[in-house]
Amino acid sequence: MVNNKPIGIFDSGYGGLTVFRSIFRQLPQYDYIYLGDTARAPYGNRTFQTIHQYTWECVQWLFKQGCPLVILACNTASAKALRTIQQKDLLNEDPAKRVLGVIRPTAEVIGNYTKSGEIGVLGTRGTVQSGSYLIEIGHFFPDVKVYQQACPLWVPLIENGEYDQPGADYFVKKYLDQVLAQSPEIDTLLLACTHYPLLQKKIAEYLPAGITVVPQGDIVATSLVDYLKRHPEMDSMLSRNGTQKFFTTSDDTEDFDHYAEIFFSAPVTSGYAELR
Numbered sequence: 001m002v003n004n005k006p007i008g009i010f011d012s013g014y015g016g017l018t019v020f021r022s023i024f025r026q027l028p029q030y031d032y033i034y035l036g037d038t039a040r041a042p043y044g045n046r047t048f049q050t051i052h053q054y055t056w057e058c059v060q061w062l063f064k065q066g067c068p069l070v071i072l073a074c075n076t077a078s079a080k081a082l083r084t085i086q087q088k089d090l091l092n093e094d095p096a097k098r099v100l101g102v103i104r105p106t107a108e109v110i111g112n113y114t115k116s117g118e119i120g121v122l123g124t125r126g127t128v129q130s131g132s133y134l135i136e137i138g139h140f141f142p143d144v145k146v147y148q149q150a151c152p153l154w155v156p157l158i159e160n161g162e163y164d165q166p167g168a169d170y171f172v173k174k175y176l177d178q179v180l181a182q183s184p185e186i187d188t189l190l191l192a193c194t195h196y197p198l199l200q201k202k203i204a205e206y207l208p209a210g211i212t213v214v215p216q217g218d219i220v221a222t223s224l225v226d227y228l229k230r231h232p233e234m235d236s237m238l239s240r241n242g243t244q245k246f247f248t249t250s251d252d253t254e255d256f257d258h259y260a261e262i263f264f265s266a267p268v269t270s271g272y273a274e275l276r
Contacts, residue, residue, distance in 0.1 A: 005239045006031035008067030010058050013041035013159055014256075015194035016073030017263035019102065022217030023071070024244065026225055031243045033065050035273055038256055039249035042155045043076040044124030044193075051126065055081035056089055057275050058249075059099055068237050070099045071224065075123055075192050075216075078103045079130035098234060103132050105223030106190065106216050111141030113212055114188040118145045120179040123192035125150040133192060147186060149179035155195050159259065163198045172199060173206045180208075191215045198263065247273035 009020045013036050020034055037043075037058050043051050055077040062070050072078045078101030085099050110119060121133045128150040137146050153171045162168050180186055189211060191197060197215040204213065228235040246268050248256040253270045260268035 004031070004066050005237050006033045006065070006067050006243070006245070007238060008032075008059075008062030008065070008070035009034045009073050010055070010062060010070060010077070011036055011072075011074040011194060012043040012054075012077065013038050013155070013195070014259050014263045015155070015158075015196075017260055017268075018194050018197045018215065019071070019073035019217045019220050021264050021266075022221040023224055026218075026221040027228075029240045029242055031239045031241050033062060033067060033245045033247065035062055035247045035249075036256065036260070037249045039251075041159070042124070043074065044126045044152060044155060046126065048080045051077060052081040052084050056085055059085060059089075060093070061273060061275050063093065063097060068097050069234055070097075071220070072099060072101045073194055073220070075102055075194065076126040077101070079127045079132040098231075100224070100227065102194070102216055102220050103136055103192075106192070106219050107133060107136035108140050108223070109219055110137060110188070110190055110214065111144045113214055114144060116185045116187040117143060118147070118183050118185040118187065120182070120186045120189045121146060121148045121192045122151050122154075122175065122179060122189060122196060123148070124155060125152050127192055133190070145183070145185075147179060147182040149175055149182075151175040151193070151196075154199060155193065158195045158198050161259065161262075164202070168199065168202060169206075172202045176203065176206050186211065188212045188214060195263075246270040249273050249275060 007030055035058055040054055059070050082101040128148045134146050157168050248270050250256055251272055256270050257268045
């Protein structure tokens, strides 16, 4: 019997592919299934209850595909659904399975990037309102000051293919001006949404010199490498055939493939995932 125990990677849309790309570069030997809930994206402005419901449905779908480990490569889902999934849902589902997020591994290291001790966090409205980064960064770097800025129009711009067009400039500059107005000492900006790396070039155009922009992909990938070393019982369970499979909850898989290729930096051929 072929051992088919892939790592599941979930996002509300395409952004998690920037994390998946980094994970696959560091851990190419494993099998992976990526699920994008594009039919119900974006998650950023939805309630805690709705985000938890949608995220848990997608996690359960990945479990049914054989994934014993699922990464929520989505800040909004990590902020609003992860704790309930870890502390409640998994106990009823299967305590041996694991679901990990992107906020904690980022918070564990982000303080190392700042020299001034002041960080700006750019995220969706849901991530910012949850206060998750304020809490988690405070645990690991209590002396670092954290300023948050919601950027609600960035994800729609990105998912509609406008991230590199002139129309995006106004909204990129608007939110950057707002976060930097909170303190002149901010020297580090965390892209606390996995979509935002596609805007990184434009972001750099509107920042003063000396500010470091930090995406999450490599941070999360490095954290996963460390997690698997520390949990050999999970690592030994995972299959290693170097395969990648992509699924979307939208029935327009061709449209998903078109945009997914931009985020993943490689051709993508997806299947349709029916959650119910």
